[in-house]
Amino acid sequence: MEKPNPLESNQAYQDYVDQKTPNSPILKNCFFAFCVGGFICSLGQVIFEYAQSRGVDETTCYTIVSVSLIFLSSFLTALNVFNRIGKFAGAGSLVPITGFANSIVSPAMEYKSEGYIMGVGAKMFTVAGPVLVYGISTSILVGMIALLFI
Amino acid sequence: MKKIGTQSYQLEHNVSILETACIVGPKEKDGPLASYFDKCIEDEFWGEETWEKAESKFVKETAELVIHKSGLAVKDIDMCFAGDLINQCISSSFGLRDLNIPFFGIFGACSTFVESNLLGSIMIDGGFANHVLCACSSHFCSAEKQFRFPLELGNQRPPSSQWTVTAAGSTILTKAGNGPFIKILTPGKIVDMGIKDAANMGAAMAGAALDTLCTHFRDTGRMPNYYDAIFTGDLGYIGKDILIDLSLQQGFPIGDHYEDCGVLIFDKAKQDTHSGGSGCGCIASVFSGYIYHQMRSQHYQKILLIATGALTNALTSQQGESIPGIAHAISIEI
Numbered sequence: 001m002e003k004p005n006p007l008e009s010n011q012a013y014q015d016y017v018d019q020k021t022p023n024s025p026i027l028k029n030c031f032f033a034f035c036v037g038g039f040i041c042s043l044g045q046v047i048f049e050y051a052q053s054r055g056v057d058e059t060t061c062y063t064i065v066s067v068s069l070i071f072l073s074s075f076l077t078a079l080n081v082f083n084r085i086g087k088f089a090g091a092g093s094l095v096p097i098t099g100f101a102n103s104i105v106s107p108a109m110e111y112k113s114e115g116y117i118m119g120v121g122a123k124m125f126t127v128a129g130p131v132l133v134y135g136i137s138t139s140i141l142v143g144m145i146a147l148l149f150i
Numbered sequence: 151m152k153k154i155g156t157q158s159y160q161l162e163h164n165v166s167i168l169e170t171a172c173i174v175g176p177k178e179k180d181g182p183l184a185s186y187f188d189k190c191i192e193d194e195f196w197g198e199e200t201w202e203k204a205e206s207k208f209v210k211e212t213a214e215l216v217i218h219k220s221g222l223a224v225k226d227i228d229m230c231f232a233g234d235l236i237n238q239c240i241s242s243s244f245g246l247r248d249l250n251i252p253f254f255g256i257f258g259a260c261s262t263f264v265e266s267n268l269l270g271s272i273m274i275d276g277g278f279a280n281h282v283l284c285a286c287s288s289h290f291c292s293a294e295k296q297f298r299f300p301l302e303l304g305n306q307r308p309p310s311s312q313w314t315v316t317a318a319g320s321t322i323l324t325k326a327g328n329g330p331f332i333k334i335l336t337p338g339k340i341v342d343m344g345i346k347d348a349a350n351m352g353a354a355m356a357g358a359a360l361d362t363l364c365t366h367f368r369d370t371g372r373m374p375n376y377y378d379a380i381f382t383g384d385l386g387y388i389g390k391d392i393l394i395d396l397s398l399q400q401g402f403p404i405g406d407h408y409e410d411c412g413v414l415i416f417d418k419a420k421q422d423t424h425s426g427g428s429g430c431g432c433i434a435s436v437f438s439g440y441i442y443h444q445m446r447s448q449h450y451q452k453i454l455l456i457a458t459g460a461l462t463n464a465l466t467s468q469q470g471e472s473i474p475g476i477a478h479a480i481s482i483e484i
Contacts, residue, residue, distance in 0.1 A: 006396065007357075010344030010472075017345060017353040020388055020395075022309040029306070077302050086304020093304055102304050110300035113200040127303060 033092035036085065040096045044069055066097055073098035077105040103127040151275050155369025158336040165271040166327030167482070168281070170438035171216035173208055175290065175316030177423075178435065181416045186439035187317075188215060194291055194316060202236060202244075205289035208318035208431075209234070209245025213285050216320045216438075227251045227322070228279035231269050233262035234287045234430055235314075236296060241287050245318075251283060259459030260355075260384050261338070262286050263319065263434040264478040270323045271332040271480070280325055287318035288429030297348075297464050310350040312386045312428035315415060319434025321442075330445045334370060334481040338362040340461060342474040348467040352389025352412075352425055355458040358475030359385060360396050362456055366479050367402050374404040377481070378450040381441060383433035383457035384412035386426035411436035433457045445484055452483045 006016035044065045051061040073093075076082040082102050086093045093099055104124055111123035125132065151159050171188050179190035189211075198204045209232065217224055229252040232242035239255040246253055258265040263286040270282035293314040294301055323332070343357035359382050367373060374380060374397070385393055390410040397404045411433045412426035437455060444450045456479040462471070 005399075007399075013343045013357070014345065017350065017388075017392070020391055021350060021353065024306075024308055077304075080302065083302050083304045087306060089304070090306045099304065102302070106300035106302035106304075109302055110295055113202075127299065 029090050032088050033090045035092065036089035037092035037095060040069065040093065040098055044096075069097050070101040073101040074105045077102045078109065082106075100128060100131065103131070151272065154334070155365070157339070157365055158334055158369035159272075160334050161271060161275040161332060163275050163325060164327070164329075165274045165332045166324050167267075167330050167332065167442065168222075168322045168324040168327045169216055169220035170319065170321045170442045171212050171219055172317060172319040172435040172438035173212045173215065174431075174435050174439075175208075177290070177313070177421065178315060178317055178415060180421060183415055183436060183440050186443055187435060188219075188439070194289075201289055201292035201295060202240060205234065205236065205241040205287055205292050205318075206245035208289065208316070209241055209285055209287045210248070212287070212318040212320045213246060213249060213283060216283070216285075216322055220322045222281060222322065224249060224251065227281045227283045229254065229270075229273065230283040230285065231256055231266035232283075232285040232320075233257050233266060235259065235293055241289070241292070242285065245287070246285070258457075258476055258478065259461055260288070260428060260430050260432065261457040261459030261476050261478050262430045263383070263437065264455055264457035264480055265337075267321060267323065267332065268335045268337060268478055268480055270321075271335065274323055274325055282323045283320060284323065285318065285320035286430040286434035288314050288316070288431035288434075290314045290316045290429075293429060307424055308349045310347070310352070310388055310425050312351055312384065312412060312425045313416065313421075313423040314429040315384075315412075315427040315432040315435065317429075317431030317435035319431060319436075319438035321438060329484045330442070330482045331484070332480050333483050334366070336362055336366040336369065336479040338365075338477040338479065340474045340476050342472055344472045346467075346470065346472050348462065348473065350388065350425075351384075351428060351460045351473070352386035353392060354460050354462075354473035355475035355477065356385055356389040356392040356396070358477040359389070359393050359456055359458045360400065362477040362479050363393070363397055363404070363454075364400050364402055366454065366481075370481075374402050374407070377452050377454045378407065379441075380404050380408045380454045381433070381437070381456065382408075382410045382412075382477075383459075384426070384428040385410045385458055386412045386424075386428065387418070388425050389458070390426075414440065445482065448484065450484075452481065454479055454481050
């Protein structure tokens with residue numbers, strides 16, 4: 001079969017480029033994401049068990065877990081460590097609440113040079129904004145469905 | 151200056167690259183070309199408060215260094231062409247604001263280095279200037295901030311992504327001087343191959359590089375083996391691979407003596423730079439450091455320098471536009 005000419009059309013070029021471009025190492029990425037994500041969740045569980053063993057009620061325990069992981073993630077972001085973890089952990093550190101904290105702290109740090117109003121204040125949610133908008137919208141929608149039908 | 155072929159120009163007078171200078175950042179210092187750079191700065195902020203100020207400092211210090219190395223006084227420089235990647239080219243204008251040299255801010259994305267030298271050589275050939283300063287810069291941190299994500303964000307980079315080089319490079323062009331001489335100019339056209347992936351700039355720009363390369367050979371009647379070496383700016387591994395492939399298909403095989411500055415500047419295996427270096431500072435520092443040195447020591451006598459640029463910004467990518475590329479070429483001989 002004759003080799004297609006990549007310069008024939010944009011589509012032909014795109015197909016040709018796709019062949020030339022290496023894919024992300026999905027299996028490796030999944031493995032590390034599983035390990036690191038699992039570790040973060042286990043850490044959350046350890047904090048939960050510890051708080052509970054100290055006689056804290058269950059609802060407060062959940063809050064303590066969230067607050068601790070958010071603090072830890074923000075702290076590591078500030079120390080320039082979280083991005084290194086995220087580089088190989090990918091979704092493993094991004095999906096838990098740690099990723100959310102990182103996505104708010106990192107633009108806050110980056111845009112501090114533009115001041116506390118137009119920099120930190122205005123840009124803090126540039127990455128997390130869509131998650132908040134659609135996350136809250138979805139929860140309202142689900143809440144209304146629950147209210148009406150359940 | 152006379153036009154040859156469809157879009158190339160032969161300079162009538164000698165336009166010599168009198169001197170070059172380059173200053174690079176810490177990652178470039180760890181790369182294979184470190185020994186060729188004039189200065190390597192350990193701190194990406196270089197003592198400044200912001201990335202943008204740091205990049206301006208790279209421009210300022212590099213411009214002052216090249217003037218110092220050339221033995222000229224600032225007042226001897228008739229004009230300056232400079233550009234960078236940051237909105238409205240502020241790194242260049244802020245970096246050069248205290249120099250008191252007539253200033254042209256130019257933008258050709260990562261093709262700016264050759265664009266500035268191309269325009270500068272026209273000015274000298276036409277008798278409009280005796281000495282022209284050309285300067286270019288890019289900074290990994292300011293570029294990431296403007297085009298991508300905050301530095302501390304814990305995301306992953308795809309294998310096709312490139313690493314913006316933190317560097318500034320500059321040249322001084324002159325009528326007098328013993329070379330290397332800029333001989334033929336081939337300004338490039340805007341070529342859009344329809345690539346929309348902002349993480350695959352090499353593929354987006356390869357079409358423009360191919361167009362300029364083939365046009366240069368057709369206009370001059372030369373073949374790739376006329377040159378000792380052909381260098382592109384920042385096509386990276388993927389773009390380089392594509393250009394080798396497609397230039398062969400077009401009847402101008404460049405494979406065996408072609409290199410890409412984005413490939414040369416980093417050690418892919420050790421430095422985790424994926425598809426290689428990019429940014430205006432990439433070809434600017436590799437030419438000003440490595441290539442110029444190799445020409446002075448007669449290792450290369452005739453080279454073709456092609457700088458490639460992706461004419462895009464963060465908004466057009468989000469609006470779903472494709473990425474138009476551009477490539478400007480100059481031939482340099484000793």
